[in-house]
Amino acid sequence: MSIEIKTTSMEPIRHTYSHIARRFGDKPATRYQEASYDLEAKTNFHYRPQWDSRYELNDDRRTAIRMDDWYAVSDPRQYYYGAYVGNRAKMQESAETSFGFCDKRNLLTRLPEETQKQLLRLLVPLRHVELGANMNNSKIAGDAVATTVSQMHIYAAMDRLGIGQYLSRIALMIDGSTGKALDESKGYWMDDELWQPMRKLVEDTLVVDDWFELTLVQNILLDGLMYTLVYHKMDDWLATQGAEDVSMLTEFMRDWYKESLRWTNAMIKAVAGESEANCELLQTWIDQWEPQIYSALQPLAEASVGIDALDEARAELSIRLKKFGLQSRGVSA
Amino acid sequence: MSQLVFIVFQDNDDSRYLAEAVMEDNPHAEIQHQPALIRIQAEKRLVINRETMEEKLGRDWDVQEMLVNVISIGGNVDEDDDHFILEWK
Amino acid sequence: MAVQNKKLNLKDKYQYLTRDMGWEPTYQKKEDIFPHEDFEGIKITDWSQWEDPFRLTMDSYWKYQAEKEKKLYAIFDAFAQNNGHQNISDARYVNALKLFLGGVSPLEHGAYQGYAKAGRQFSGTGARVACQMQSIDELRHSQTQQHAMSHYNKHFNGLHDAAHMHDRVWFLSVPKSFFDDARTAGPFEFLTSISFSFEYVLTNLLFVPFMSGAAYNGDMATVTFGFSAQSDEARHMTLGLEVIKFILEQHEDNVPIVQRWIDKWFWRGFRLLSLVSMMMDYMLPNKVMSWAEAWEVYYEQNGGALFKDLERYGIRPPKYQEVANDAKHHLSHQLWTTFYQYSHATNFHTWVPEKEEMDWMSEKYPDTFDKYYRPRYEYLAKEAAAGRRFYNNTLPQLCQVCQVPNLFTEMGAPTKLSHRQLVHEGERYHFCSEACCDIFKHEPEKYVQAWLPVHQIYQGNCEGADVETVVQKYYHINIGEDNFEYLGSPDHKRWMSIKGEKPADENQDAA
Numbered sequence: 001m002s003i004e005i006k007t008t009s010m011e012p013i014r015h016t017y018s019h020i021a022r023r024f025g026d027k028p029a030t031r032y033q034e035a036s037y038d039l040e041a042k043t044n045f046h047y048r049p050q051w052d053s054r055y056e057l058n059d060d061r062r063t064a065i066r067m068d069d070w071y072a073v074s075d076p077r078q079y080y081y082g083a084y085v086g087n088r089a090k091m092q093e094s095a096e097t098s099f100g101f102c103d104k105r106n107l108l109t110r111l112p113e114e115t116q117k118q119l120l121r122l123l124v125p126l127r128h129v130e131l132g133a134n135m136n137n138s139k140i141a142g143d144a145v146a147t148t149v150s151q152m153h154i155y156a157a158m159d160r161l162g163i164g165q166y167l168s169r170i171a172l173m174i175d176g177s178t179g180k181a182l183d184e185s186k187g188y189w190m191d192d193e194l195w196q197p198m199r200k201l202v203e204d205t206l207v208v209d210d211w212f213e214l215t216l217v218q219n220i221l222l223d224g225l226m227y228t229l230v231y232h233k234m235d236d237w238l239a240t241q242g243a244e245d246v247s248m249l250t251e252f253m254r255d256w257y258k259e260s261l262r263w264t265n266a267m268i269k270a271v272a273g274e275s276e277a278n279c280e281l282l283q284t285w286i287d288q289w290e291p292q293i294y295s296a297l298q299p300l301a302e303a304s305v306g307i308d309a310l311d312e313a314r315a316e317l318s319i320r321l322k323k324f325g326l327q328s329r330g331v332s333a
Numbered sequence: 334m335s336q337l338v339f340i341v342f343q344d345n346d347d348s349r350y351l352a353e354a355v356m357e358d359n360p361h362a363e364i365q366h367q368p369a370l371i372r373i374q375a376e377k378r379l380v381i382n383r384e385t386m387e388e389k390l391g392r393d394w395d396v397q398e399m400l401v402n403v404i405s406i407g408g409n410v411d412e413d414d415d416h417f418i419l420e421w422k
Numbered sequence: 423m424a425v426q427n428k429k430l431n432l433k434d435k436y437q438y439l440t441r442d443m444g445w446e447p448t449y450q451k452k453e454d455i456f457p458h459e460d461f462e463g464i465k466i467t468d469w470s471q472w473e474d475p476f477r478l479t480m481d482s483y484w485k486y487q488a489e490k491e492k493k494l495y496a497i498f499d500a501f502a503q504n505n506g507h508q509n510i511s512d513a514r515y516v517n518a519l520k521l522f523l524g525g526v527s528p529l530e531h532g533a534y535q536g537y538a539k540a541g542r543q544f545s546g547t548g549a550r551v552a553c554q555m556q557s558i559d560e561l562r563h564s565q566t567q568q569h570a571m572s573h574y575n576k577h578f579n580g581l582h583d584a585a586h587m588h589d590r591v592w593f594l595s596v597p598k599s600f601f602d603d604a605r606t607a608g609p610f611e612f613l614t615s616i617s618f619s620f621e622y623v624l625t626n627l628l629f630v631p632f633m634s635g636a637a638y639n640g641d642m643a644t645v646t647f648g649f650s651a652q653s654d655e656a657r658h659m660t661l662g663l664e665v666i667k668f669i670l671e672q673h674e675d676n677v678p679i680v681q682r683w684i685d686k687w688f689w690r691g692f693r694l695l696s697l698v699s700m701m702m703d704y705m706l707p708n709k710v711m712s713w714a715e716a717w718e719v720y721y722e723q724n725g726g727a728l729f730k731d732l733e734r735y736g737i738r739p740p741k742y743q744e745v746a747n748d749a750k751h752h753l754s755h756q757l758w759t760t761f762y763q764y765s766h767a768t769n770f771h772t773w774v775p776e777k778e779e780m781d782w783m784s785e786k787y788p789d790t791f792d793k794y795y796r797p798r799y800e801y802l803a804k805e806a807a808a809g810r811r812f813y814n815n816t817l818p819q820l821c822q823v824c825q826v827p828n829l830f831t832e833m834g835a836p837t838k839l840s841h842r843q844l845v846h847e848g849e850r851y852h853f854c855s856e857a858c859c860d861i862f863k864h865e866p867e868k869y870v871q872a873w874l875p876v877h878q879i880y881q882g883n884c885e886g887a888d889v890e891t892v893v894q895k896y897y898h899i900n901i902g903e904d905n906f907e908y909l910g911s912p913d914h915k916r917w918m919s920i921k922g923e924k925p926a927d928e929n930q931d932a933a
Contacts (some may be wrong), residue, residue, distance in 0.1 A: 008821060010508065010577065010920065012576035012577055013576065013577060013578075013579075013916075014575065014576055014582060015576065015580055016572075016575070016576075016580040017568075017572075017575055017581075017583065017584075018583040018586070018898065019583055019585060019586060019854070029572075031569060034565075034568045034569060034572055035564075035565035035568055035569065036565075038585055038586075039527075039528070039531050039564060039568070039585050039587070040531055040535070040583075041528065041531075041532065041585070041588065041589055041598065041602075042589055043589050043590075044589050044590060044595075044598075044873045044878075045602055045873070046595070046598065046599045046602040046603065046606075046621040046871060046872045046873050047599075047602055047603060047606040047868050047869075047871050047872070048871065049605070049606045050461070050606055050607055050608055050868075051458040051461070051543075051606075051609075052458075054706070057602060057605055057606060058535070058536075080565050081491070081558070081562040081566070082491040082494075082495055082562075082566070085483075085484050085487040085488040085491055086488045086491060086492070088484035088488070089484045089487075089488030089489075091484075092480075092481045092484045092485055095481065096481065127443050128443055128444075128445060130443070131443035131444055131547070134554070137692055138538055138541040138542045138550070139538075139539075139542040140552050141535075141538035141541075141557065142535055142536075142538035142539030142541070142542060142557075143539075147531070149536070150538070151561060154534070154554070154557055154558050155558075156539055157541070157554055157763070158480055158483070158554065158555075158558055159480075161440075161480050161551065161554070162479075162480030162481060162484070164443050165440075165479050165480055165481065165483075166441050168438060169439075172430075172435070172438070176427075176429065176757060177429050177430050177435065178427055178428060178429060178430065179430055179434070179438050179442075180427075180433075181669075182438050182442060184444065186445070189445065190445060197862055199445075199448075199449065200449040203447045203448075203449040203455070204449065204450065206447070206450060206455045207450050207454045207455060231616070240760070269862075273493045288901055291912055293817050316699050335723075335727070336727040336730060336731070337723075337724075337727060341652075343649045343653075366650075368634075368637050368638070369637055369645065369649065370649075388923070396485075397477075397478065397482055397486070400476075400478070400486055400653055400656065400657070401486050401489060401490060401653060402652065402653065403653045403656040404649055404652035404656070405625075405626065405655065405656060405659070406651055406654075406659060406660070407724055407727070407728075408657050409663060409731070410475065410476075410660045410663075412432070412476070412477060413431060413432045413433060414431065414432045419726060421730075421731050422731060422734075
């Protein structure tokens with residue numbers, strides 16, 4: 001005799017939310033879609049912002065870039081919050097193992113003093129650049145309206161804080177967690193000639209009003225040159241200085257930057273591809289900022305791996321931008 | 334007037350150890366078991382000691398691990414490597 | 423600064439890992455980098471006095487939050503796979519979720535945006551970092567709520583177009599205007615309104631009704647979301663308490679400004695929570711506690727302890743709290759009797775409470791329910807039985823500030839509306855109470871801007887010259903599905919078939 005288990009079969013009465021169906025059709029939606037599309041307030045705001053009454057609370061006019069639909073910019077990584085922290089938790093586990101290993105084996109404390117000083121002078125001050133990046137991305141997350149755009153930036157903001165914290169921990173490992181090395185490193189940031197063009201650049205970015213100009217400058221131009229220079233080329237150079245063990249402590253930064261190319265490229269592609277006007281505006285910004293960024297990184301390159309490395313990074317950035325119909329001053333090496 | 338500090342945890346395996354540690358270190362505290370949660374309250378002050386928790390758990394424990402299971406708190410927070418304190422002055 | 427050769431303790435180490443990454447700018451002016459810090463009149467003399475509320479570095483944040491997400495999504499998946507929606511107490515419960523998704527979830531998104539903004543506006547790095555962490559937490563809440571409700575949306579009505587409705591529907595302007603008010607304010611008021619007043623003083627009055635309501639009514643998805651979110655809320659609460667103390671300690675000139683904000687936001691929060699009071703007493707088939715009990719514990723007791731602690735700063739408890747305390751005996755009933763009659767224009771159902779429920783209310787509200795409210799329900803039930811289920815075809819007058827209909831009554835005189843009005847620059851404005859009128863008087867230029875849903879309908883700005891057209895076309899409320907009486911609704915009929923029952927009267931029309 002066969003046993004039949006009777007279940008109540010419940011057919012759903014709809015496949016997804018109406019606002020999702022309007023966009024993607026009447027079928028089950030992905031978690032990324034449900035989390036990221038058409039959730040923000042769009043109309044009928046009650047009061048004008050007291051901190052800037054030019055615009056409404058959620059307002060596309062906070063940038064001169066025009067998109068017919070900002071949701072055309074989406075995240076190829078499909079990061080909603082759960083996916084984001086899940087991914088970062090894995091990265092952090094790996095980083096924690098490296099930091100723990102380094103600490104246990106005294107890999108930094110056994111370095112000669114001059115090498116330690118090089119790390120504190122050439123690498124650790126970048127934690128302040130990371131704080132600038134954190135601030136800029138927080139501003140963008142607050143100004144951009146479409147959640148597909150804004151959430152990529154709040155993730156970036158927290159990532160930059162995290163990276164700044166990893167850089168800080170390098171110094172704490174050197175000074176036995178007294179903070180002395182961080183004080184020294186901050187001194188270089190504030191007063192060393194090497195860092196002043198960079199500090200000025202970062203402070204200049206902190207007064208940029210247009211959030212898309214800011215994401216271009218920070219997340220594509222500045223990071224484009226800096227991450228390539230520091231975490232690839234300078235990383236190789238540090239090995240020649242006997243500091244190859246530092247590499248394991250910056251692996252997070254390399255993995256992170258590689259991943260960031262995916263979303264920043266997708267964003268530029270969508271925005272540049274939308275209109276001639278957008279392209280022209282992007283080009284104006286690139287022309288204005290890229291040379292300043294190059295100059296700001298010059299002293300760092302010259303004090304370490306050499307100017308050729310910076311020129312290579314510049315060429316790579318130029319090739320990358322060309323794919324989107326944009327150009328920068330990357331002269332082929 | 335009464336000034337109760339309180340902490341509420343999800344009722345799961347980790348929290349039962351927490352509750353044990355807290356009740357041991359805070360003789361003046363009261364514990365209430367409600368559906369799916371554990372509520373501990375006390376007049377003016379509650380302290381969670383890392384040392385006591387490590388004793389209960391039989392492993393190293395970070396004060397911040399507690400965050401995963403906390404639902405609600407009442408009182409001023411003072412936190413360091415060894416303690417988590419809630420109090421009204 | 424490091425003390426020579428002394429290892430840093432947790433507090434100081436955390437400062438090195440956060441605020442020490444900031445610096446005093448010299449190439450740009452500080453007031454250009456932080457242009458919004460001064461206009462509210464709050465004086466900060468020394469940001470180094472900021473105490474970090476929770477010392478979570480990003481590596482720990484990612485680790486603990488990922489752990490929570492894994493557990494949470496496992497439950498969401500299990501809930502959906504096992505058709506968990508069939509295990510709730512009764513389909514009437516789902517109306518609480520409709521109110522939540524349309525009323526509260528959009529505020530989570532607003533909070534994400536507001537904290538991202540505040541996370542840039544403060545010159546104190548510690549405060550910025552705390553705001554940014556809250557911003558990403560609120561994004562988490564926004565997104566996990568969409569995911570938690572996703573399965574319910576597939577099986578019940580009223581949940582399908584929440585953000586669209588939040589921007590338009592008459593009663594949803596109550597939460598929307600609340601949060602717009604907070605976000606359009608400066609950073610210090612924003613933190614006072616949300617971190618302190620909402621996330622510290624009043625938070626349990628939002629969370630306990632909804633999350634315990636879920637627990638008592640078999641809603642595993644929402645309960646799990648609630649518990650998971652609450653551990654983020656613990657961090658938010660400490661930010662709320664820290665920020666208020668910091669501002670008060672920085673300069674004595676801040677005290678009267680903060681006191682006014684505390685008064686305003688207590689009241690706006692209280693009015694917002696009136697929607698929750700009706701949910702708690704009327705929408706939950708299995709009752710958690712009465713609104714009166716919840717208010718007594720979570721505001722009068724907990725809030726009492728808190729304001730006692732703040733006395734030493736020169737802060738007194740919020741103005742009009744005695745009105746709110748007294749209102750706990752009436753609030754839910756006044757709201758429900760109103761929403762019952764406007765159910766043709768809501769995305770959730772309403773109904774006359776059952777006999778056992780009314781007896782519960784008699785017990786929980788011994789001085790007010792039988793005297794003032796039971797007779798109304800008995801009348802409404804009689805009308806419904808006679809085929810005249812009552813819908814009010816005159817649109818309600820909304821309060822200019824809180825935007826709840828002017829249904830509230832005077833303290834001690836529950837049959838007398840506490841309506842107030844005044845003329846400002848040639849226009850007459852109406853208020854539900856002295857307290858809302860006070861709020862208006864202090865910032866009239868702000869509140870005259872409000873987009874009042876009923877005014878807008880009458881002005882022809884809502885795509886229809888009649889209520890039905892506005893409801894379907896502008897609000898996207900599916901008529902005959904999302905709205906009207908619960909009994910006989912599609913939700914009700916589907917629930918009966920899940921339970922293998924036939925509805926009592928199969929031919930009973932919904933309207």
